[in-house]
Amino acid sequence: MIVLSEDSQRTSGKDAQSMNITAGKAVAESVRTTLGPKGMDKMLVDSGGSVVVTNDGVTILKEMDIDHPAANMIVEVSETQENEVGDGTTSAVVVAGELLDQAEELIDSEIHATTIAQGYREAAEKAKDILETEAIEVSADDRDTLVEIATTAMTGKGAEGAKDHLAELVVDAVLAVEDDDGIDLDNVDVETVVGGSIDESELVEGVIVDKERVDENMPYFAEDANIALFDGAFEVKETEIDAEVNVTDPSQLQEFLDQEEEQLKEMVDQLADAGVDVVFVGDGIDDMAQHYLAQEGIIAARRAKNSDLKALARATGGRVVSNLDDLTEDDLGFAGSVTQKDIGGDERLFVEDVEDAKSVTLVVRGSTDHVVDEVERAIEDSLGVVRATLEDGKVLPGGGAPETELALQLRDFADSVGGREQLAVEAFADALEVIPRTLAENAGLDSIDSLVSLRSQHDGGDFTAGLDAYSGNVIDMENEGVVEPLRVKTQAIESATEAAVMILRIDDVIAAGDLSGGQVGDDDDDGPDMPGGGGMGGGMGGMGGMGGMGGAM
Known part of the structure; x- marks a missing residue:
């Protein structure tokens, strides 16, 4: 009986697991050489010819054209790490890939994926507890x-x-x-x-606003400036209803124009009376208003973004007003200087020398x-x-020290875990050592010698012993000032474990349509697919489709 459509594809059992594991490992391998102080960079070229040169894990994975759904789960690990902590994206992805690699060996040894998943979860919880205990208070x-x-x-x-x-x-x-x-x-x-x-x-x-003063006759500089923030238009309000005015005499037209000018002059006078030196306006500024503002020596900028107005309010202590009739001295912000400067060939307004700036610009x-x-x-x-x-308020030493310590303690913990989950906990411990091993490899050191030295130091109770990628020695990372937040490690372990477990628990992949595909660049469309999913063509090309997926059920 045919249940699926002819275009659908299905892969199940170990084939599905192998395919997904291979895809996840390929993603991890693509960023592994960027890890550590001596990591290499990647050059990413998109279809339009734009070039990005970076060793930032999440940037590399975002720029790569990855299609494989299991591979995208590993990409999500890096994005979660970036959003939650801001660093450690490469470590999280590399650990996720190594967890999958270790799991593949266990699956080949007839250990069920559910058992591995349970062991991984237990190990991850224990690892986070160990890190919390060992963390250094700051x-x-x-x-x-x-x-x-x-x-x-x-x-x-x-x-x-x-x-x-x-x-x-x-x-x-x-x-x-x-x-x-x-x-x-x-x-x-x-x-x-x-x-x-x-x-x-x-x-x-303070704040750098990507605007210039609107009139050349306005001053370039205001010292000890009172700043007004107006989220509106510095123009004569239009009537809310359609109206028609018949003019029978030129003097009547002049009266209308004079009245508009008078309204604009009154608006400027309101600013001057309030002691305003600088005004940032969210909408347009009428040409005549610009003239009057210049006469009063007030610096004005128009069409300021909402984000700029909020930043200015936070930095200067001012308040954004929507109606100038409501403006009082209490609404004004203050800055030691407001200056129009050239920066990188563009003229911008610098609002700085603020006593307690809660919004700053790097x-x-x-x-x-x-x-x-x-x-x-x-x-x-x-x-x-x-x-x-x-x-x-907590940090950990760098240089692979936390991972080496975790591997040591998790192996002891595995002895207390019953059943086959013990093997998964031991595999988890082995997987964590990919970090110090990769740090050594990327620094051109012998990874086995480095790992043996690290294990020896930690076995002797030296938690802060880490690998110095420059000298190749195992040193006290805390004394050297090589430290990172506790959350970087705990989040990396949590995200990597969840992604690996999710991938391992998939034993059936049903795809609507033809998602199979060989390595990018294959000339023969009928050629063999890459086992367990398409390869990464062209070095930094897209992950291939879900190659190797069987025919319809």
Whole structure:
């Protein structure tokens, strides 16, 4: 009996599991060489010829054209890690891939996928408990540690040459926007400028608005400025109903024009009477209003975005008003200076020297577009980890130290787990060691020797012992200042485990339509599919379709 349509495809049992595992491992393998301070970069070229050069895991996976549904589950791991913490995306994906690899061996040994999934979940919970216990407490006042965390997040990325300088800026930015409600990184605006060196990047304690003053006769600079934020149009209001006016004399027309001018003059007088030096308007500004504003020496910018108005209100302490009749001195914001400056060939308004700026701007400079983009990605990762540290107050040593410790303790824990789940817990422990092993490989070191040294140190009770990718020695990572937030590791383990378990539990894939496909670039359409799913053609090409899927049931 034929139940499925002729175009449908079905793969079940071990074939389905093998296909999905192979796809997940291929995704993990694609970013594995980017891990660590000596990780390599990837060049991604899209169909339009745009080039991205990066070693940021989530960026690589987003830019790749991945079609395979199981492979996309691994991509989601990196996206979750990015959204929750901001860093550790590559680690999460690599661990997920290794969990699948270890599971494949267990499946070949006739261990049921459900048993493996149960063992993985138990191991993940135990791993998170161990990390919580071993984590190092950090005070929010410990600026040195915050800088070290920001520096660690940038190590091995395009910003490494100026990581010390940038780390200081990142910590200053996060501390500036922290308030009673927590830390909202939307209040840290990152502006990129092509030109100059990374060392010239700076933190503006205030807002840079991508606007110019509307009239050349307005001043370039206002000191100790009172700032009005008006979310409306600086124009004469139109009537709400259609009206027709018959003019029988030229003087009547002039009266209408004079009346419009008078209305605009009154609006400007309202600002002047309130002591306004600068006004940001959400809509347009009439030409005559621009003239009167210039006469009063008021700097004005039009069509400011809502996000800019909100940032200005937060930075200057002002309030956005929708009706100028409601404007009072209490609604005005204050800034030590408002200046129109040239930045990267564009004229922008700098609102800075604010006493307690809760909205700040990081100006990132670099010699080329590719450099600036990669530095921006490194800074965003760094902002995320500093925020996570301030919120949780706990950190872990880097250099593969947590993973080595977890592998050691989980092997002991496996002895207390009954049944075949014990084998899954041991496999989980082996999978975690992919992190120190990969760090060693990417640094050109002997991974076996490095792993043996790490295990020896941790066996002796040295939790903070990690691998120095530069010297090849096992050193105290806490003393060296190589630390990262607890949440980076716990989230990576949680996300990787959930994705691996979900993939392992799939034993039947039913696809509507023909999703099979060989490796990208195959000339023969009838050629053999890549076992267990299409390959990654052209180095960074798309993941192939669900190759190897059988015919209709």
